[in-house]
Amino acid sequence: MNGTIHTGARGASGTAVAVLWLAAFLACLPVARLVAGGSGETTRRDWSSADFGEIAAAARGTAVRFYMWGGSDSVNAWVDGYVATEMADRFGVEVVRVPMDASVFVNRLLTEKQAGQSRGTIDLVWINGENFRTARQADLLYGPFTQLLPNYRRYVDPATAETDAGFPVEGYEAPWGRAQFNFDVDTARAPDYPTSFAALREWVRDHPGRFTYPQPPDFTGSAFIRQAFYAVTGGHEQYLGGFDADLFARRAPALWEYLNAIEPYLWQGGESYPRDLAALDALFERGAVDFTMSFTQTSAASRIANGRYPPSVESFVMAEGSLFNTHFVAIPFNAPNTAGALVLADFLLSPEAQLSKNRLENWGDFTVLAMDRLPQDVRERFAALDLGDATVSLSELARTAVPEIPSEYWEALERGWDEQVRLR
Amino acid sequence: MSYPRRPLPTAFADRRRVAFRLAPLLVFFAMTVGVGLVHAVLQSLALAGPPALDPARETMSRWYAYHELLTRPDLLRSLGHTVYVAAVSAVGCVALGSVGAYLLWRAPDWVRRAGAVYRLPIILPHIVVAFITVLFWSETGLVASLLRAAGVVRGTAAVPRVLFAGHGVGPILAYVYKGFPFVMLMSLGVLDRVPERLVTTATMLGAGPVRVFGAVVLPLLAPLLNQLFIILFLYALGGFDIPWILGASRPQMIPMTVYALYFQGSLADRSIAMAALVLLAATAGLFVVVYARIARRLSARERPV
Structure with missing residues (x-):
């Protein structure tokens, strides 16, 4: 093709045209590949009966691309620092963190699945709840794989990670942390802060413009309305048996x-909501509102420690209950480096990594390991962790903890919020 | 790359040669933009895209997405709001930019030299402009702090809400701040080639500065301003960064709506997102055609004068 073009034009401009044709041709290749449905690399190993030593040997010298929510500086710093360094030292595996919201990479995986792309770009993802359900229903995940991880077999009580927001896990994701919903308040600005949803209603009315919540479907904003849903409709128990559309239609109006x-009486008179948790945190730091919220129990304490929040900030939970859930990592169906992903998932479950993650100065995220399965000395180190003065006591966290309801409710609530609250 | 210098080709054969030389570029555009657009149309009609997980989706009509789009009042309102923000921004840019260019053009040399700082926003990315707008206009921003310091208002609740309110002032402020220096720069380029005597003659005939602007400068700038208006309007119509930082929750600007539908909604919502994009592209195309036709008719009417 290029030859005829070259003879068709003359001199310097002819060469230029030929170069342009070549460039156009090359530029079109990726598009053509996408349209045609990707490359056909299918010779990948099945690790389902492999021993972990083999997996680790195969992973040595590779890079793992870990796609995860990137909205927290301390989480990012822990992954880029501690995790990356240890993975390189222990296993010779490079960890590449890619910040991306779960809904976005699930969408990408869906597109890749649709295009028949058997070799993707994502090795490990941080996922839970509705995104996990979508991913499983569309068969986007590799697995079951948790039985391959020595640290999972040794230290995790499978009963604590059986379901994810009502959806069976079945070994397709490995737990790596426990989160509980907290509110953070600046007690210098709001000394009389409310500690129940009933009192919140009165408080907000008396203090216009000082409270707001992230716009669902932001993860935290969605959790806020879910908790309010439990609180104003008579508790979560009624929703645990699976999605019931009639029940939802009866209860949601409240x-x-x-x-x-x-x-x-919300910030901006409720005309706008912060688009995500980071936006709410920014408002809180600027002093535009008196409250923020978080799924990290020690978030306020660690931000006080590094000077972002004043010492007058305190965490608290609502009397009606505070959401409690587990977060997981999973491996996409077309992960280019499954072995590396398995090694990283196992490392994240190691007592050392779980301890490091639980430290206030790192991330403060609670462990998923079963204390009674850990050696005595590790148990003592967990017990000795300093979680900061601003953090809610472990006993109060345990007393108020309420579980997640099936993720179909999450979507129904998010959609309902859009129609009944945002557009009202 | 060097091309032999010769008169512009006018004959048919030459034209064909030009088309042939441009062909690589055209093929590239056809493959990228064209394929994207076709894919969007297909997805909006549920002829491509992920297999629907929602069993009810199978029984819905091909036109489900467009039907939803045109019957959900919030989506239409979003589209209307976006067109309004884009139009007001583009008018603001063109008005402020052309008047600014005229003033600077007539100003003494030292003012012109000092005035060159107006170009700063041109090099700033849109996202930075959005943050600058927040810095100035938020309830804890510079303007509010000054008002409080001056004792005009008390507390954060009393500051009038400029940003994140339904009237779209936040994005408009940002788009105008970003766009008007661009209009000034381009206009000055034209004005600098305008012979001084045109203005002198007009002044001698008794025209004041306003009259000179309306009767001499504006007609000279009109073709340029028309093009700039189209460019700025189209950018604001589809731009994501500024609505992302400054957009209100209600009404929401359409790029945000599309993002939410595509990435955060259910799978059936993806076809609605694509339909919204197709409609946005159609609005843009229609706008360019109508605007160009009106502008041509207006300039044709002016020519005999």
């Missing part, structure tokens, strides 16, 4: 009534 009643 939540919309509650949220619409506080809306005129």
Whole structure:
């Protein structure tokens, strides 16, 4: 093709045209590949009966691309620092963190699945809840794989990671942390802060503009309305048996009534909501609102420690209950480096990594390991962790903990919020 | 790359040669933009895209997405709001930019030299401009702090809400701040080639500065301003960064709506997102055609004068 073009034009401009044709041709290749449905690399090993030593040997010298929510500086720093260094030292594996919201990479995997792309770009993902359900239903995950991880077999009580927001895990994701919902308040600005959803309603009315929550479907904003849903409709127990559309239709109006009643007194008169948790944190730091919220129990304490928040900030939980969930890592169906992903998933479950993650100055995320399965000295080190003065006591966290309801409710609540609250 | 210098080709054969030389570029555009657009249309009609996980989706019509888009009042309102923000921004840029260029053009040399700082926003990315807008106009921003310091208002709740309110002032401020220096720069380029005597003659005939602007400068700038208006309007219509930082929750600007539908909604919502993009592209195309036709008719009417 190039030859005919070259003879068709003359001199310097002819060469230029030929170069342009070549460039155009090369530029079109990726598009053509996408349209045609990707490359056909299918010779990858099945690790399902492999021993961990073999997996680690295969992983040595490779890079693992870990796709995860990137909205927290301390989490990012822990992965880039401690995890990357240890993985390089112990296993010779390079960890490449790629910040991306779970809904976005699930979408990408869906597209890759659709295009028949058997070799993707993502090795390990941080996932849970509705995104895990979507991924499983569309068969986007590799597995079951948890039985391959020595640290999972040794230290995790499988009963604590059997379901993820009501959806069976079945070994397709490995737990790596436990989160519980907290509110953070600046007690210097709001000394009389409310500690129940009932009191919150009154408080917000008396203090216009000082409270707001991230716009669902932001993960934290969605969790906020879920908790309010439990609180104003008589508790979570009724929803645990699977999604019931009739029950939802009967109960949800009480939540919309509650949220619409506080809306005129929210930040910006409720005309706008912070688009995500980072935006709410920024408002809180600027002093525009008195509250923020978080799924990290020690978030306020660690931000006080590094000077982002004043010492007058305190964490608290609502009397009606505070959401408690487990976060997981999973491996995509087309992960180019499954062995590396398995090694990283196992390392994240090691007592050392779990301890390091639990430290206030790192991330403060709680462990998923079963204390009674750990050696005595490790158990003592967990017990000795300093979680900061601003953090809610472990006994209060345990007393108020309420589980997640099936993730179909999450979507119904997010959709309902859009129609009944945002657009009202 | 060097091309032999020769008169512009006008004959058919030459034209064909030009088309042939441009062909690589055209093929590239066809493959990228074209394939993207076709894919969007296909997805909006559920002819491509992920297999629907929602069993109910199978029984829905091909036109489900467009039907939803045109019957959900919030989506239409989003589209309307976006067109409004884009239009007001583009008018603001063109008005401020052309008047600014005129003033700077007539100003003494030292003012012109000092005035060159107006170019700063041109090199700033949109996202930076959005943050600057927050810095100035938020309830804890510079303007509010000054008002509080001056004792005009008390507390953060009393500051009038400029940003994140339904009237779209936040994105408009950002787009105007980013866009008007661009209009000034381009306009000055034209004005610098305008012979001084045109203005002198007009002034001698008794025209004041306003009259000179309206009767001499504006007609000279009109073709350029028309093009700039189209460019700025189209950018604001589809731009994501500024609405992301400054957009209100209600009404939401359409690029944000599309993002939410595509990435955060259910799978059936993806076809609605694509339909919204197709409609946005159609709005943009229609706008360019209508605007160009009106502008041509107006300039044709002016020519005999």
